[in-house]
Amino acid sequence: MMFRICLYFGALIYGIMSQESAVPVSYSCTDGYEFDSESQNCKDVNECDTLPDACKGGMRCINYYGGYFCLPPNAQIIFSTDQSDSAPAAPTPAPTRAPDPEPEPVQPQTRLVWPGYHGTRRGTVRCSAGFLLDEQNQCRDINECETSNPCEHMCFNILGSYICQCRQGFELAADSISCQDIDECSFSSYMCQYQCVNQPGQYTCMCPEGYQLQGTSLCQDINECETGHNCLDDQMCWNYHGGFRCYPRNPCHEPYVRTGEK
Numbered sequence: 399m400m401f402r403i404c405l406y407f408g409a410l411i412y413g414i415m416s417q418e419s420a421v422p423v424s425y426s427c428t429d430g431y432e433f434d435s436e437s438q439n440c441k442d443v444n445e446c447d448t449l450p451d452a453c454k455g456g457m458r459c460i461n462y463y464g465g466y467f468c469l470p471p472n473a474q475i476i477f478s479t480d481q482s483d484s485a486p487a488a489p490t491p492a493p494t495r496a497p498d499p500e501p502e503p504v505q506p507q508t509r510l511v512w513p514g515y516h517g518t519r520r521g522t523v524r525c526s527a528g529f530l531l532d533e534q535n536q537c538r539d540i541n542e543c544e545t546s547n548p549c550e551h552m553c554f555n556i557l558g559s560y561i562c563q564c565r566q567g568f569e570l571a572a573d574s575i576s577c578q579d580i581d582e583c584s585f586s587s588y589m590c591q592y593q594c595v596n597q598p599g600q601y602t603c604m605c606p607e608g609y610q611l612q613g614t615s616l617c618q619d620i621n622e623c624e625t626g627h628n629c630l631d632d633q634m635c636w637n638y639h640g641g642f643r644c645y646p647r648n649p650c651h652e653p654y655v656r657t658g659e660k
Contacts, residue, residue, distance in 0.1 A: 430464035457556075469558060528558030550577045567599030591617045608640035 427433050427440035434441045445452050445466040446459035453459040453468035460467055525537040532538050542560040543553035549562035564570055564577035571578045582601040583594035590603035605617035612618040622642040623635035629644035636643050 428464070526558065548575055550575060565599065590615050606640065 430443055430445075431440040432443050433439075442461075442463045444461045446461045452466060457468035460469055525531050528540055528542075529537040530540050539555075539557055541555045542548055543555045547553060548560065551565050551568065552563045554561045554563060562570060562575050562577075567580055567582075568577040569580050570576070579596070579598050581596050583589055583596045589601065592606055592609070593604045595602050595604055603611060603615045603617075605611050608620055608622075609617040610620050619637075619639050621637045623637040627635045627642055627644070629635045632647050633644040634647050636645055
């Protein structure tokens with residue numbers, strides 16, 4: 399009997415331990431990384447490949463470990479032969495090969511100098527267009543909208559460059575700086591019921607004589623017999639589309655006299 403009880407509790411404990419070991423283990427990585435089941439490590443996510451609209455407005459997408467940033471199309475990536483490690487370096491696994499029997503002479507290494515990172519006394523930093531080297535030996539963005547105000551209408555500063563925008567009724571010219579008027583009347587002949595007149599930044603609709611503008615595009619007849627006319631007292635006013643006429647109240651000629659309204 400005792401043997402059966404021990405056997406029962408042993409099987410019960412084994413089942414509980416088996417269920418606990420079957421619980422899946424979850425892993426979490428920091429932002430910009432995802433878990434790789436093969437290497438059992440967190441690997442960088444290339445947002446430039448996974449996010450189709452990572453950078454907008456024609457900006458270039460540059461991926462780096464843990465994130466990405468956007469550069470204007472005319473931004474230049476400058477190479478330097480500085481051997482210092484002032485620029486951010488991508489994490490690399492530890493070397494697995496055996497050390498060389500004799501030390502090799504150190505060769506200049508090529509690295510990227512990104513805007514905002516500074517150089518050292520062993521190297522120099524050259525800033526690309528749209529950036530300026532400050533007293534701290536750092537490349538800082540130039541706010542062209544404040545320094546030169548190159549746009550004709552509105553200017554928006556971006557990293558390393560600027561964007562011009564025109565007011566309503568205008569569009570950017572070929573130089574991407576000047577603004578030219580949009581001829582709305584050329585879009586369609588139905589912009590106005592009668593006549594479309596283009597003006598700088600807008601357009602207006604006009605109506606012929608005897609009509610008045612209703613809303614922004616329609617023309618409505620003016621009833622001059624109600625709003626005002628120049629008919630005499632012995633005349634009656636008759637309105638028609640676009641004008642009016644004055645008729646004598648007694649249209650009969652002598653020796654006839656008018657006996658009714660008809």
